[in-house]
Amino acid sequence: MSLKIAMAQMEVIPGHPDKNTAKILSLMQRAAEAEAQLVIFPEMAVPGYLLGDTWEQSAFLADCESYGRDIIAATEGTGLTVMFGNIAVDWQKKNNDGRVRKYNALFTAQNGKLVQPDSMPYPYIIKTLMPNYREFDDTRHFFSLQKLARELGTTPEQLLSPLSLKIEGRHYDVGCLLCEDGWSANYELTPLAAITRSKQVDFFVNISASPYTLGKNNRRNIVFGDQAAETRAPLLYVNAIGLQNNGKTIYTFDGSSTAYDAAGRVVAEIPAYKEDFAFVELSKLSELPELPADNKSDIAHIHQALRYGISHFLQDIHMQRVVIGISGGIDSAVAAALYTEVLGPENVLLVNMPSRFNSETTKGLSAQLAHNLGCRYMVIPIQQSVEHTIEQLEQTPMEYLQENTQSSLQVSSFVAENIQARDRSARVLAGAAAAFGAGFTCNANKAETTVGYSTLYGDQSGFLAALADLWKFQIYELAYYLNREIFRREVIPQGIIDIVPSAELSTAQNVDEGKGDPLKYPYHDHLFRAFVERWQKAAPEDILGWYAEGSLEDNLGCERGLIKKYFPTATDFIADLERWWNLFSGMAVAKRIQAPPILAVSRRAYGFDHREAQNGPYYTRKYRELKAKLLAEK
Numbered sequence: 001m002s003l004k005i006a007m008a009q010m011e012v013i014p015g016h017p018d019k020n021t022a023k024i025l026s027l028m029q030r031a032a033e034a035e036a037q038l039v040i041f042p043e044m045a046v047p048g049y050l051l052g053d054t055w056e057q058s059a060f061l062a063d064c065e066s067y068g069r070d071i072i073a074a075t076e077g078t079g080l081t082v083m084f085g086n087i088a089v090d091w092q093k094k095n096n097d098g099r100v101r102k103y104n105a106l107f108t109a110q111n112g113k114l115v116q117p118d119s120m121p122y123p124y125i126i127k128t129l130m131p132n133y134r135e136f137d138d139t140r141h142f143f144s145l146q147k148l149a150r151e152l153g154t155t156p157e158q159l160l161s162p163l164s165l166k167i168e169g170r171h172y173d174v175g176c177l178l179c180e181d182g183w184s185a186n187y188e189l190t191p192l193a194a195i196t197r198s199k200q201v202d203f204f205v206n207i208s209a210s211p212y213t214l215g216k217n218n219r220r221n222i223v224f225g226d227q228a229a230e231t232r233a234p235l236l237y238v239n240a241i242g243l244q245n246n247g248k249t250i251y252t253f254d255g256s257s258t259a260y261d262a263a264g265r266v267v268a269e270i271p272a273y274k275e276d277f278a279f280v281e282l283s284k285l286s287e288l289p290e291l292p293a294d295n296k297s298d299i300a301h302i303h304q305a306l307r308y309g310i311s312h313f314l315q316d317i318h319m320q321r322v323v324i325g326i327s328g329g330i331d332s333a334v335a336a337a338l339y340t341e342v343l344g345p346e347n348v349l350l351v352n353m354p355s356r357f358n359s360e361t362t363k364g365l366s367a368q369l370a371h372n373l374g375c376r377y378m379v380i381p382i383q384q385s386v387e388h389t390i391e392q393l394e395q396t397p398m399e400y401l402q403e404n405t406q407s408s409l410q411v412s413s414f415v416a417e418n419i420q421a422r423d424r425s426a427r428v429l430a431g432a433a434a435a436f437g438a439g440f441t442c443n444a445n446k447a448e449t450t451v452g453y454s455t456l457y458g459d460q461s462g463f464l465a466a467l468a469d470l471w472k473f474q475i476y477e478l479a480y481y482l483n484r485e486i487f488r489r490e491v492i493p494q495g496i497i498d499i500v501p502s503a504e505l506s507t508a509q510n511v512d513e514g515k516g517d518p519l520k521y522p523y524h525d526h527l528f529r530a531f532v533e534r535w536q537k538a539a540p541e542d543i544l545g546w547y548a549e550g551s552l553e554d555n556l557g558c559e560r561g562l563i564k565k566y567f568p569t570a571t572d573f574i575a576d577l578e579r580w581w582n583l584f585s586g587m588a589v590a591k592r593i594q595a596p597p598i599l600a601v602s603r604r605a606y607g608f609d610h611r612e613a614q615n616g617p618y619y620t621r622k623y624r625e626l627k628a629k630l631l632a633e634k
Contacts, residue, residue, distance in 0.1 A: 002283035003167060006036035009255040009270040009277070011242040012209065014048030015060075021046055021067040024084060025074055027277075032080050034279060037167050042207050042240035043085035043179050044104065046071070049209035050244040050251065055141040056099055061089050068107060076112030081167055083108050085178065085207050088124050095143055103127065104142045106176050106207055108163060117176075119161040121152065127178040128156055128191045135211065135246055135600075135609045138180075146189065160194040162201045175201040175233065179208040182224060182237075196231050203282060204228070204235040211244070211251035212272075212305050213603055214298060221258065221266055221293075229264030234285050236260075241273050243312040248607030250464075250599050252309045261285040273308045299477040302470065302601050303486070306478075309599045310466050311342045319463070321347045321438035325429050326369060328352070328362025329501060333369050333492045334475055335443045335467060337482045340491075345374035349436050353424045355383045358504050359512050365496050372491040378432070382423045389419050417505035421458030429461075439463035442596045446471050447519055449595065449606055450528040451580050452588030459503075460595055468598045469605040471529060472501070472521040520566055524580065526558035531584055533604045540581050541623040547573060548626060570630040578619075585617040 008027045013019050024041055031039040043049065047064045054060055068086045075082050088105035095101055104127040108115040114123040128145040130138035138144075149156045162173035181191040195201065206224070210216070220237070228235040241255040252273070259268035259280050267288035268278045280288075314320070322339050326332040340348050350373075352366040363379075370377035390411045397406040411419070429440040442462025444454055449468045454460040467475060479492045502509045502516035509515050530538035538555075546552040547570075553560045567573035589612055598607050619627075 002281040003038060004036045005236065005280050005282060006031035006034065006039040007236055007238045007257050007259065007270065007278040008039055008041050009238065009241060009257040009275060010041060010045065011275050012042060012045055012048050012240040013242060014244045015051055015054055017046045017064045017067045021070055024071055028074060028080060028082060031277065032078055036279060038081045040205055040207065040236060040238045041084040042238050043209040045084050045240065046086040048244060050246045052246060055102065058100060061087060061102065065089060072109040072114060073112055075109045081108065081110045081165065083205060083207065088122065102142050104178060106178055115163065115165060117163050119159050125163065125176045127181060128189065129180040129184060129187050131180045134604065135249060135251060156189055157194040157197065160191055162195055162199060172202045173199060175204040177204060177206040179206065179210055182206045182227065192227055201231065201233045203233055206235060206237045208237060208239040209253065210239050212254040214301060214601055217256050218294060225260050225264035225266065228260040228262060232262050234259065234261050234282065241275060243309060243316060245597065246608040248597055249605050249609045250309060250313060250597050252305045259285060265290040267291065272304065299474065299481045302474065303478060303481055305601050306338060306466060306599065307342060310338060313464060319439050321436055323349045323351060323429055323433040323436055323438045323440040325424055326350045326352055326366045327504065328365040328496060330475055330479060330496055331443045331445050331467060333496045334479050335441055336369060336373060336375065337491055338466065339441065340373045340375055341486060348375040349378065349432065349438065350375045351378045351380060351429060351432055353380050353382050353428050355386060355420050357506055361512055362504060365493055368493045369496065372493065380428050382420060382428065385427065386420050386423050389423065390416060413506060418455045418458060420505055421455035425458045425461040444468045445475050447521060447525055447528055449592060450532065450588065451583040452591040453519065454591065456591055456594060460591060462596045465596045465598045469601050471525040473525055523558055523562045523566055526556040530556055532610060533602055539620065540577055541620045543577055544623055544626050548630060574627055582617045589614050
């Protein structure tokens with residue numbers, strides 16, 4: 001009889017072991033009813049994964065232990081073997097920070113007891129590799145198997161071995177991995193190789209808590225498929241779904257749990273973001289047809305992640321209505337369409353707030369968008385209140401009491417632009433949201449966030465920045481996708497897609513005259529992306545070096561010919577580069593620190609995923625030398 005395995009893809013609610021355990025027990029019952037003999041749950045399925053310093057609460061740790069014991073006890077008399085992720089605590093030892101010893105662990109329960117791994121000093125498998133990049137901060141909280149091996153005077157290789165399981169009279173050697181243990185290319189140790197050094201395993205299990213990142217699953221299929229093929233053993237990857245965060249950055253967990261046969265083929269997969277089982281029979285995996293490769297477009301994946309993330313975030317904060325400031329521009333239009341898709345038009349209030357600088361064109365497009373979506377709509381002009389604010393600032397005496405003298409403030413055109421943005425958000429949208437029983441959104445995109453092209457306490461405000469991990473070109477792609485695939489009609493007017501992007505805060509940004517933002521998005525999207533998303537982040541020295549050798553467009557991935565089109569001389573190019581680098585590493589840092597939470601979809605989102613300090617812009621010696629050479633050659 002073939003071993004029937006239930007891969008249980010479940011929504012893990014971070015910081016709520018009671019709810020997670022109730023779900024695990026319910027799914028165990030369903031697996032047993034389906035006559036599964038082994039059921040596998042994700043990494044940290046009991047506590048959740050991204051919990052911040054909740055991991056420092058001893059009471060919480062003990063609570064997670066107690067719920068783990070409930071799961072273990074529930075296997076008694078059922079014939080069901082259960083693998084699940086939980087925090088493991090050794091109350092007699094300490095972490096390097098002096099707090100109690102904690103392990104990220106895989107537990108295997110059978111007949112009301114834990115199955116003791118052959119070579120481990122504890123009755124559970126300990127995670128070996130601790131990710132400490134991007135959003136991960138594992139070494140802050142967890143003690144790795146590598147550290148434990150050093151403490152015990154041995155090596156990780158000696159502690160890693162297959163888990164011996166006996167199920168219905170048959171013996172299985174199982175290679176157990178926890179998430180990062182399967183992504184070992186950049187580590188000195190490969191847990192999978194260590195597990196298989198002395199004997200052939202019957203199958204591998206990788207329990208994961210792996211957030212969604214664009215392109216991650218295709219890469220995983222290559223890496224994990226190769227592991228299965230090289231070891232000639234099936235590999236079962238079980239990932240969580242749900243929403244977790246580390247404060248400033250919010251991550252969707254997409255699941256996409258996958259079974260690979262001994263040839264490395266994808267033969268079973270649970271759909272992304274769906275709580276469900278995949279039932280597989282171990283001896284029959286090779287008989288299953290290989291599933292076709294994912295052919296969904298990047299923007300389809302991005303939309304799926306955004307819709308899921310927005311929906312779950314609103315549920316988590318118990319918000320059922322939103323207010324969105326719409327300008328007639330592309331960012332607010334895409335935000336309006338997304339929130340309408342999630343909440344329904346009756347729960348979305350769109351507010352247009354024109355000043356004297358807003359054109360009839362954009363005001364008309366805003367009304368057309370609201371009509372197409374069927375949302376509630378308001379027009380609240382701000383010119384009078386802006387003028388009142390400026391008048392108060394300029395006409396109210398500014399007294400210097402020590403010398404009994406007076407002066408007055410002068411509001412520049414630039415300050416007047418910021419007053420407009422703040423009036424819209426801090427006064428109108430905040431007031432409308434409170435009256436509507438809602439929150440108001442931040443509609444910033446990633447290019448604007450990169451260089452702080454926004455106003456603090458103005459258009460940067462809101463309860464969530466759902467689009468702030470999307471570059472401008474992705475915003476446009478999403479607009480087309482929403483019209484074509486989701487609403488199947490033109491809800492975002494083509495005029496909004498075609499119009500020049502503009503804040504419309506002065507006569508210098510008159511859209512009817514083709515005047516818009518200072519950002520040249522076809523180039524700057526890719527330049528800024530190099531600052532943030534490259535694994536080896538690009539600095540001005542790299543950019544200028546590529547420019548000098550003529551390879552900049554290839555390295556950035558932008559259209560060829562743009563550099564010469566936008567910057568006829570080296571002087572023009574360097575001035576532009578330094579303008580945006582100074583903002584990116586200067587004032588924009590302060591703005592990002594105060595920005596709303598960002599919903600992550602890319603390989604590097606702002607917030608905890610991109611950790612930064614307010615150190616100001618810096619140019620390396622090599623950059624300064626190359627700059628001097630280029631300017632001398634002009």
